[in-house]
Amino acid sequence: MTRLITALSEIAQGYDALFVDLWGCVHDGVRALPEACAALSAYRKGGGAVVLVTNSPRPRGDVERQLRHFGVPDDAWDTIATSGDSARAAMFTGAVGRRVWFIGQPQEVIFFDPIKVVENPVEITRVALDEAEGIVCTGPFDPMADPEVMRPQFLAAKTRGLKLLCANPDIVVDRGEVREWCAGALARLYTEMGGESLYFGKPHPPIYDLARRRLAALGRDVEEARILAIGDGAQTDIRGAMGEDVDSLFITGGLAAKETRTSQHPDETALRTYIKKEMIAPTYAIGYLR
Incomplete structure (x- = not known):
């Protein structure tokens, strides 16, 4: 109780x-x-x-x-x-490959900065979706847009068997009085579509x-x-x-x-x-x- x-x-x-x-x-x-x-x-x-x-x-x-x-x-x-730190450690051990398609906002590219806790990290390169071995998602391109806008890209990714590394499992967050979508909403959609999402935050x-x-x-x-x-x-x-x-x-x-x-x-x-x-x-x- x-x-x-x-x-x-x-x-x-x-x-x-x-x-x-x-x-x-x-x-x-x-x-x-x-x-x-x-x-x-x-x-x-x-x-x-x-x-x-x-x-x-x-x-x-x-x-x-x-x-x-x-x-x-x-x-x-x-x-x-x-x-982010937990997910970065996984990324630099090659959890989703070396060539990754990045979903996130410009200020979030710091996710790819070197991390000290991983010995002999793999070299990660950001590429277009059609060249990628995996996906790294820190959040939507537009946090106000319905996650469904990603369905066409996710269908292509799922067909190729790409794994999605989700750096933030939250579905939504309130910024002041405004509710925004988070990376977890995209990972949930990808999983529902039959793709594989890897989570490193709560829960x-x-x-x-x-x-x-x-x-x-x-x-x-x-x-x-x-x-x-x-x-x-x-x-x-x-x-x-x-x-x-x-x-x-x-x-x-x-x-x-x-x-x-x-x-x-x-x-x-x-x-x-x-x-x-x-x-x-x-x-x-x-x-x-x-």
């Missing part, structure tokens, strides 16, 4: 580390969420470690710069694990392995029972926590704000209905991280 809470401090003493989602929890894609940042800062002052675990396709350093741009204070977190294991390595690099040896995953994605954050057998705190005022009727707090009946529909079992729920 999910327990409804009003502040992180109510349960913080039960956990030594937090795996915290970013978008919809710590910032809204435009600016930092002050109460969330204050709650994480207080948690760290109490001795806890905060690992920001994000499905961003960006490298860790780029996410760090973005956080500062949004106004997230440095004292609200310890380290970062990104879907899939690789990003949690990376998060644990980041935690260990801080000198923290934390038992699974002392880790709390926090996020607003039912099928990413909460499903991922369930797969990793760690407790979770569901932020209802993010992607599911409408379905859970969240203003400051979720409507309990609506929340139960949503949890049942999504077939998830968060340990706790709260309107907004505070």
Whole structure:
């Protein structure tokens, strides 16, 4: 049974580390969420470690710069694990071949920057679809366009047996008040069409392995029972926590704000209905991280 809470401090003493989602929890894609940042800062002052675990396709350093741009204070977190870094490591081991067709926006080509954690990385070349051995997707060419616009290219790719490396399993994200499509929507379409998509972010294991390595690099040896995953994605954050057998705190005022009727707090009946529909079992729920 999910327990409804009003502040992180109510349960913080039960956990030594937090795996915290970013978008919809710590910032809204435009600016930092002050109460969330204050709650994480207080948690760290109490001795806890905060690992920001994000499905961003960006490298860790780029996410760090973005956080500062949004106004997230440095004292609200310890380290970062990104879907992008997990997926980049796979790409540089040749997961989808050496010659790849890139789907994403111009600023996301940093995905192809060298990565230090892979020994003897393969050389990756971006090519046209008809020359590609595989596909790398960091997000849609146009995040406002229906993913169906990619069907003709995906049909050609599927026919040739190309694998699609998905750097961000999220389906949608809210940038301020605007909802945008993410790479996960394209990967889902490709899979539905009979293609093979490879995932490296939440809810899939690789990003949690990376998060644990980041935690260990801080000198923290934390038992699974002392880790709390926090996020607003039912099928990413909460499903991922369930797969990793760690407790979770569901932020209802993010992607599911409408379905859970969240203003400051979720409507309990609506929340139960949503949890049942999504077939998830968060340990706790709260309107907004505070």
